[in-house]
Amino acid sequence: MRELQGEKLKKIVAHAYRNSPFYKKRFDEHGVHPDDIRTIDDIVKMPFTEKQDLRDNYPFGMICVPMNEILRLHASSGTTGKPIVVGYTAKDLDNWSEAVARCLTAFGLGRDDMIQISYGYGLFTGGLGAHDGVQKIGGTVIPTSSGNTRKQIQLMEDFGSTAVACTPSYALYMAEEIRKQGINIKSLKLKVGIFGAEPWTNAMRRELEEKLNIKAYDIYGLTEISGPGVGGECECQNGTHLWEDLYYPEIIDPVTLRAVETGQEGELVFTTLDKWGMPMIRYRTRDLTYLDYDKCECGRTAVRMGKILGRSDDMMIIRGVNVFPSQVESILLEFPEYEPYFLIEVGRINNTDTFDIQVEVKPEFYTDQVNELVRLRQRLISRIQSVIGIQPNIKIVQPNTIERSTGKAKRAIDYRKFN
Amino acid sequence: MLIRQISVFLENKKGKFAEIARLLGNANINMKAFTVSETEDFGIARIIVERAQIDRAFNLIKANSYAVTMTQVVYLECGDYPGAMANVLERLAAADISVEYMYAFADSRSEFSRVIIRPDKTELANQIVQEI
Numbered sequence: 001m002r003e004l005q006g007e008k009l010k011k012i013v014a015h016a017y018r019n020s021p022f023y024k025k026r027f028d029e030h031g032v033h034p035d036d037i038r039t040i041d042d043i044v045k046m047p048f049t050e051k052q053d054l055r056d057n058y059p060f061g062m063i064c065v066p067m068n069e070i071l072r073l074h075a076s077s078g079t080t081g082k083p084i085v086v087g088y089t090a091k092d093l094d095n096w097s098e099a100v101a102r103c104l105t106a107f108g109l110g111r112d113d114m115i116q117i118s119y120g121y122g123l124f125t126g127g128l129g130a131h132d133g134v135q136k137i138g139g140t141v142i143p144t145s146s147g148n149t150r151k152q153i154q155l156m157e158d159f160g161s162t163a164v165a166c167t168p169s170y171a172l173y174m175a176e177e178i179r180k181q182g183i184n185i186k187s188l189k190l191k192v193g194i195f196g197a198e199p200w201t202n203a204m205r206r207e208l209e210e211k212l213n214i215k216a217y218d219i220y221g222l223t224e225i226s227g228p229g230v231g232g233e234c235e236c237q238n239g240t241h242l243w244e245d246l247y248y249p250e251i252i253d254p255v256t257l258r259a260v261e262t263g264q265e266g267e268l269v270f271t272t273l274d275k276w277g278m279p280m281i282r283y284r285t286r287d288l289t290y291l292d293y294d295k296c297e298c299g300r301t302a303v304r305m306g307k308i309l310g311r312s313d314d315m316m317i318i319r320g321v322n323v324f325p326s327q328v329e330s331i332l333l334e335f336p337e338y339e340p341y342f343l344i345e346v347g348r349i350n351n352t353d354t355f356d357i358q359v360e361v362k363p364e365f366y367t368d369q370v371n372e373l374v375r376l377r378q379r380l381i382s383r384i385q386s387v388i389g390i391q392p393n394i395k396i397v398q399p400n401t402i403e404r405s406t407g408k409a410k411r412a413i414d415y416r417k418f419n
Numbered sequence: 420m421l422i423r424q425i426s427v428f429l430e431n432k433k434g435k436f437a438e439i440a441r442l443l444g445n446a447n448i449n450m451k452a453f454t455v456s457e458t459e460d461f462g463i464a465r466i467i468v469e470r471a472q473i474d475r476a477f478n479l480i481k482a483n484s485y486a487v488t489m490t491q492v493v494y495l496e497c498g499d500y501p502g503a504m505a506n507v508l509e510r511l512a513a514a515d516i517s518v519e520y521m522y523a524f525a526d527s528r529s530e531f532s533r534v535i536i537r538p539d540k541t542e543l544a545n546q547i548v549q550e551i
Contacts, residue, residue, distance in 0.1 A: 361428075361486065363486060366428050366486035366487075366488055367426075367488060368424075368426030368463055368465060368488050368490050368537075369519065370456045370458060370463055373428075373458075373461065373463075374458055374460075377460065394460070395430070395431065395460065396428070396430070396460065396461050397430050398428065398430055398484055398485055398486055399484055399485070399486050400484045401484065
């Protein structure tokens with residue numbers, strides 16, 4: 001495996017250097033040349049790539065092939081209105097579907113299965129990524145996309161879906177709807193849940209397995225690296241196997257940026273070894289976890305990743321959407337009426353994430369006109385919804401009640417329990 | 420007559436108006452009248468106190484980290500008989516004045532009802548009610 005990884009790394013680094021002004025400049029500045037890469041161990045000589053690089057090079061600055069070789073574009077929400085964009089060649093799409101197919105196979109799914117894709121179809125990688133993977137294993141795709149829960153359930157009944165792919169929180173919502181409709185869960189053919197795109201707990205897994213009468217599996221991925229399917233659980237459910245011939249993982253100390261000892265916690269970094277449209281060299285995911293190289297009881301040798309323990313930045317995933325407190329800050333700065341101080345509170349009620357933001361109106365903008373304040377509040381809600389993609393509940397609080405930024409003010413509280 | 424009214428922004432939390440009332444009570448300031456407008460998310464308390472105490476009340480509330488504003492409103496004593504209020508409001512409407520909000524309070528020692536009106540054209544409205 002390490003030999004294969006080394007060979008692939010040499011090729012992808014040379015490709016990136018030759019075809020991307022961004023990577024050439026970055027490597028040159030770092031004093032490293034593709035000729036310095038002989039084995040996979042040389043990867044530590046390469047500079048890191050970060051999310052900000054993707055934003056700075058919006059939209060196509062990091063694409064390393066002529067645009068006519070790009071077959072598809074996906075994007076994920078960005079912090080200041082600009083999303084990050086990724087482009088895939090035919091080979092990239094094929095490798096991605098291969099990765100998803102490996103996950104589905106590990107979940108025990110195959111050509112006899114009817115798999116309902118209730119991830120959103122569109123720029124989000126979830127829908128189409130899962131879709132391609134199901135086709136790869138020869139299964140039947142039911143492309144329902146997200147939403148319209150009543151119809152989702154009806155098709156589940158009528159078509160006899162054997163698996164459903166969606167976020168775990170949406171699955172719980174569907175389970176609740178199924179119960180409300182008085183449908184006997186045993187009458188459905190559902191047996192597997194393919195859940196990802198947001199963190200979830202073992203308690204949620206138990207609840208989903210019980211309420212939906214299924215086995216619930218985690219599928220891991222991120223847009224920058226390709227989408228869902230970078231890794232997935234196997235029947236042992238003792239960690240998430242990463243397809244390391246395609247996506248090479250490292251764990252670094254987020255402060256020193258050096259590799260940690262094997263098995264220690266740190267920040268997960270990926271290098272895409274076989275992605276040509278937009279290779280990612282040492283991409284910092286900001287996810288904190290650890291790697292386990294022991295052979296799994298299932299027989300797979302692919303390295304296993306432990307639970308995501310947190311983030312090395314302050315990103316939160318709310319209703320499946322990436323949210324950075326800095327997004328809220330930059331939006332508040334657009335409004336002369338609001339102070340730039342805020343407190344985000346995230347919770348979960350009836351399996352749906354709540355997203356409250358406390359804000360202060362500047363003293364001179366308080367008015368005794370209720371309607372004006374209501375309008376001011378509504379303008380902020382609309383703006384946040386359009387930039388971040390989900391609707392917040394804005395709570396206007398009294399002046400001077402939100403903690404002022406003295407270095408490290410607490411700008412977000414997450415009351416959800418993931419561990 | 421034009422008088423000054425104190426408006427206080429109230430967060431959507433239990434006991435917020437009680438805090439204001441206690442603050443004024445402890446400072447020996449009597450609320451002559453008040454009204455609270457609320458939405459799902461916040462409220463605004465509008466308070467009338469004795470003219471001599473209004474600046475003290477305003478500063479006290481402000482010093483305690485509340486969002487407070489001072490607004491000029493029209494005060495009138497309206498006859499306590501059927502149709503009295505209608506007469507006033509018709510005159511205002513005829514002068515193309517909109518009322519943003521209003522509230523009334525009684526005084527057992529007087530034959531009048533006391534009414535506070537917040538119109539869009541304050542001076543004009545004041546003139547009109549004085550003519551009545």
